[in-house]
Amino acid sequence: MSPMPGSNRVEQLAQAVAERVVSIVMDAIDIDALLERVDVDALVSRVDVDGVVSRVDVDGLIDRVDVEKIIDRVDVEKIIDRVDMKKIVDRIDIDAIVEQTELGTIIARSTSGVASEVLDVVRAQGVGLDDFFSRWANRVLRRSPESIPLGPPMLVAPTATPELTTGIG
Amino acid sequence: MPTETAVQPIEGRQGHYAGAVSRLVAFAADVGASWGLFTLGAAALDFSVQLVTGGQFSLTKHQLASLIALVIWEFVYFAYQWALSGKTIGMAVLGIRVVRADGSPIGWRQAVVRTVTLPLSFLVFGLGFLGILTNRNRYAWHDRLAGTAVVYSWDARAARLRWLARQESSPTR
Numbered sequence: 001m002s003p004m005p006g007s008n009r010v011e012q013l014a015q016a017v018a019e020r021v022v023s024i025v026m027d028a029i030d031i032d033a034l035l036e037r038v039d040v041d042a043l044v045s046r047v048d049v050d051g052v053v054s055r056v057d058v059d060g061l062i063d064r065v066d067v068e069k070i071i072d073r074v075d076v077e078k079i080i081d082r083v084d085m086k087k088i089v090d091r092i093d094i095d096a097i098v099e100q101t102e103l104g105t106i107i108a109r110s111t112s113g114v115a116s117e118v119l120d121v122v123r124a125q126g127v128g129l130d131d132f133f134s135r136w137a138n139r140v141l142r143r144s145p146e147s148i149p150l151g152p153p154m155l156v157a158p159t160a161t162p163e164l165t166t167g168i169g
Numbered sequence: 170m171p172t173e174t175a176v177q178p179i180e181g182r183q184g185h186y187a188g189a190v191s192r193l194v195a196f197a198a199d200v201g202a203s204w205g206l207f208t209l210g211a212a213a214l215d216f217s218v219q220l221v222t223g224g225q226f227s228l229t230k231h232q233l234a235s236l237i238a239l240v241i242w243e244f245v246y247f248a249y250q251w252a253l254s255g256k257t258i259g260m261a262v263l264g265i266r267v268v269r270a271d272g273s274p275i276g277w278r279q280a281v282v283r284t285v286t287l288p289l290s291f292l293v294f295g296l297g298f299l300g301i302l303t304n305r306n307r308y309a310w311h312d313r314l315a316g317t318a319v320v321y322s323w324d325a326r327a328a329r330l331r332w333l334a335r336q337e338s339s340p341t342r
Binding site: 119130143 | 182183184185186187188189190191194262263264268269270271272273302303305306318320321323325328329330331332333335
């Protein structure tokens with residue numbers, strides 16, 4: 001029972017009036033214009049983002065992610081195509097790897113023939129002398145080493161920079 | 170002393186124009202190898218003729234025949250090896266090879282022309298070889314005429330790794 005007679009009908013009437021008024025007001029308001037007047041930056045600056053983030057259960061989120069499914073959707077071939085392998089290989093310090101690992105011993109064991117050692121010596125000396133005479137010829141002819149092609153076009157890229165001796169030091 | 174300090178391999182030279190010293194040392198090695206093989210062949214021929222006929226025979230006593238045989242042998246020695254692999258025995262030792270001017274493998278025509286025109290570079294005190302030093306592409310005369318070039322073919326990087334490996338595994342270090 002209602003404490004006052006007829007109060008139920010008044011409430012219903014008030015509810016109906018309120019719904020009607022809200023509907024009319026909402027129709028009359030230009031939401032876009034209203035949003036334009038809202039200073040979003042000011043609003044965001046009042047939000048405690050750290051607080052929000054600290055309340056997020058990241059581990060729980062990660063547990064819910066199906067990593068296998070994501071990997072399945074990744075086109076690995078496409079990614080590899082976009083990777084400049086030459087650049088990566090160039091950045092690897094093979095000398096350091098050989099010096100610091102057992103790889104050096106393996107290479108030495110597999111290729112340490114006396115003949116190959118002698119060949120390396122003869123060839124390296126030959127190239128060294130080639131460079132020596134080439135440098136003198138360039139000085140006498142007053143030409144820049146950079147202006148001379150390194151090799152035939154099919155064997156040497158035109159953009160390659162000349163490499164002089166890189167003695168072991 | 171071992172050769173440790175002597176070896177200073179140079180990286181990244183594969184496909185680069187070979188220099189004068191490597192080329193001339195390779196040529197000298199080839200002259201030695203071809204003469205040695207010719208001498209062995211001539212001795213084998215002398216022995217075979219003596220065995221068959223029973224009489225004395227020596228190719229070197231027949232100067233004209235010996236000269237013709239030597240010229241043919243030298244032609245075969247160089248042309249055959251260049252056409253087959255782009256390198257002679259001496260070139261293989263020095264790690265260089267002959268290619269066409271654009272870098273593609275040499276063919277029979279280039280090999281034959283290069284062999285025939287090689288003596289031209291010896292004319293006027295070897296003036297034809299001076300191009301190896303003065304020409305931008307290190308062409309000798311016979312290279313120009315045959316449309317060929319000489320490049321390094323040895324893997325200097327592998328040689329450097331071998332050298333490093335020897336240093337690393339050496340007990341004295």
